[in-house]
Amino acid sequence: MGYNGGMTKIVRAYAPATIGNVSCGFDVFGLAVERPGDEVEVTLRDEPGVVMLGIEGEFARSLPMEASKNTAGVAVSAFLAHTGIERGIGIRLFKHMPLGSGMGSSAASACAALWAANRIVGSPLTKEALLPFALQAEEVACGAGHADNAAPSLLGGFVLVRRTTPLDVVRLPVPEQVYWVLIHPDVVVNTAEARRRMKSEIRLSDAVAQMGNATSFLAGMLKGDIRRMGDSLEDVIAEPVRGPMIPCFDTARQAALAAGALGCGISGSGPSLFAMADGEVAAETIGASMGTVFSEAGIGWQLYVSKTNSEGARIVFEEGADEIL
Amino acid sequence: MGYNGGMTKIVRAYAPATIGNVSCGFDVFGLAVERPGDEVEVTLRDEPGVVMLGIEGEFARSLPMEASKNTAGVAVSAFLAHTGIERGIGIRLFKHMPLGSGMGSSAASACAALWAANRIVGSPLTKEALLPFALQAEEVACGAGHADNAAPSLLGGFVLVRRTTPLDVVRLPVPEQVYWVLIHPDVVVNTAEARRRMKSEIRLSDAVAQMGNATSFLAGMLKGDIRRMGDSLEDVIAEPVRGPMIPCFDTARQAALAAGALGCGISGSGPSLFAMADGEVAAETIGASMGTVFSEAGIGWQLYVSKTNSEGARIVFEEGADEIL
Numbered sequence: 001m002g003y004n005g006g007m008t009k010i011v012r013a014y015a016p017a018t019i020g021n022v023s024c025g026f027d028v029f030g031l032a033v034e035r036p037g038d039e040v041e042v043t044l045r046d047e048p049g050v051v052m053l054g055i056e057g058e059f060a061r062s063l064p065m066e067a068s069k070n071t072a073g074v075a076v077s078a079f080l081a082h083t084g085i086e087r088g089i090g091i092r093l094f095k096h097m098p099l100g101s102g103m104g105s106s107a108a109s110a111c112a113a114l115w116a117a118n119r120i121v122g123s124p125l126t127k128e129a130l131l132p133f134a135l136q137a138e139e140v141a142c143g144a145g146h147a148d149n150a151a152p153s154l155l156g157g158f159v160l161v162r163r164t165t166p167l168d169v170v171r172l173p174v175p176e177q178v179y180w181v182l183i184h185p186d187v188v189v190n191t192a193e194a195r196r197r198m199k200s201e202i203r204l205s206d207a208v209a210q211m212g213n214a215t216s217f218l219a220g221m222l223k224g225d226i227r228r229m230g231d232s233l234e235d236v237i238a239e240p241v242r243g244p245m246i247p248c249f250d251t252a253r254q255a256a257l258a259a260g261a262l263g264c265g266i267s268g269s270g271p272s273l274f275a276m277a278d279g280e281v282a283a284e285t286i287g288a289s290m291g292t293v294f295s296e297a298g299i300g301w302q303l304y305v306s307k308t309n310s311e312g313a314r315i316v317f318e319e320g321a322d323e324i325l
Numbered sequence: 326m327g328y329n330g331g332m333t334k335i336v337r338a339y340a341p342a343t344i345g346n347v348s349c350g351f352d353v354f355g356l357a358v359e360r361p362g363d364e365v366e367v368t369l370r371d372e373p374g375v376v377m378l379g380i381e382g383e384f385a386r387s388l389p390m391e392a393s394k395n396t397a398g399v400a401v402s403a404f405l406a407h408t409g410i411e412r413g414i415g416i417r418l419f420k421h422m423p424l425g426s427g428m429g430s431s432a433a434s435a436c437a438a439l440w441a442a443n444r445i446v447g448s449p450l451t452k453e454a455l456l457p458f459a460l461q462a463e464e465v466a467c468g469a470g471h472a473d474n475a476a477p478s479l480l481g482g483f484v485l486v487r488r489t490t491p492l493d494v495v496r497l498p499v500p501e502q503v504y505w506v507l508i509h510p511d512v513v514v515n516t517a518e519a520r521r522r523m524k525s526e527i528r529l530s531d532a533v534a535q536m537g538n539a540t541s542f543l544a545g546m547l548k549g550d551i552r553r554m555g556d557s558l559e560d561v562i563a564e565p566v567r568g569p570m571i572p573c574f575d576t577a578r579q580a581a582l583a584a585g586a587l588g589c590g591i592s593g594s595g596p597s598l599f600a601m602a603d604g605e606v607a608a609e610t611i612g613a614s615m616g617t618v619f620s621e622a623g624i625g626w627q628l629y630v631s632k633t634n635s636e637g638a639r640i641v642f643e644e645g646a647d648e649i650l
Binding site: 026027028160161163172201207214221 | 353354487493
């Protein structure tokens, strides 16, 4: 491929946070929310390779500046290597999401970077074709290339990850009235550690129960039955292991349900919790109730309330983007 | 309740065979086919209790005549006990399905009997309300009250059994062009033994893979994508254990796929196999290919090709049915 010249290029993309697992779909379900999310700005450079030019934002601290250790850098490097584009890309990351939060922070950075990078070189690939590069980045961040965050962050919506190798994902529509509450308590739960605590064998009866819940959740989506969806948000696999790692988990979950949540569980591997609500007003009430639980325990928190994000990664600004042919 | 009198009563009902598990939905998925099926004729009697008056049909041999050991009798006894109806019911069972076949034979007898009995006493209960009595009968027949045969046989269609206690089932629509091939090889596989061979623990990775397949199958149904449905008919839980118990299983499955089957697997706990086909012509071709495999091994077989049965148990004849108030 050759670059056909032109003006200064800057492209900035946004990619949303995601709720992985969605309680009943361990390593299989993920969905994107409207906020929070990360932004990535890319510029074209003459020297090949990827350079991190800066990391800003309220959660920038402690992120590695080396492109090879940062999910945005790893993803874009993999993309450039695959496409054979010989120009370099500079990355500026605006980190609006807490790290290690269970909200798909690393995936959002990678997906925003990929979508911006793809755009600045003339949009050679579809989102689906970009997904494998986000998974390579997830391997660096989490030690495993699970797609339950990257796929919804990039594609938007509710995504079923049937299989990672070969990659097989399906997007499914979430009923419009559903709002998601995401609350991140200021406690540290290491994703890799949370994953290690999972047993490699589970009871067949638990697998059957989880399969009943996961398929019932989809049946609820199919029928627009949001009560069934919420009622199916039961996790007999990960929550019994990970719940006790999160301070106030049971109390916050009970508070959410008492405040009208259709369902509530751990987002990804935690410590963030999510709740499903019928409408925005209910969601705000539920979020406030959960926040009170953490506040009373002396734990700070960030709260995000939004609908399902149906678009995934999107361009939010561009200047002089051009085509590479 | 009191019986309000009237004419001689005879009601005959039909209930269809079912494909339990549907490969990817172990103990969770089941679907009804148009044929084969069992018929049950009931008559009202003055003496309370349930009496088996006869068992006929090509597969009548070796079925117990005691009402307490026969699924039709057990189901109707449970129904009468629940409703407090003091009349007795006589049962004549027309057994058109092989026993121990993996096609839900015991459930079909129970469901036909329940639907006929409910009708003859004035239809006090819905199908959903009758389902628990069919499960009691399944416990007698199979040692476990799984609903993946009884629910689709009674209700019709594709049924997701989210949970048995408390019972939670959902019916979902199967795309119209789908035809099901059911082939029963004349070999004996004991359902209880097939179940015993299952390990009580499975790998988490297998549970995740199965959940990916089961949810992908539903996503295919939701989107009318029958290729995805067929491709998702993979079973990493039961088939590795039960497949080797069925002579010619691998060869017959390969023959089905080579003949155009969208997917193929074990029906229930076997030895019957099922295949999913796009249209009736394809289904007939696939069935013939599978039959050839068994014939060449010197094994006899019965073949059934039909669409999804959307009605479930149905009344096929009645004379003088009356109301009990």
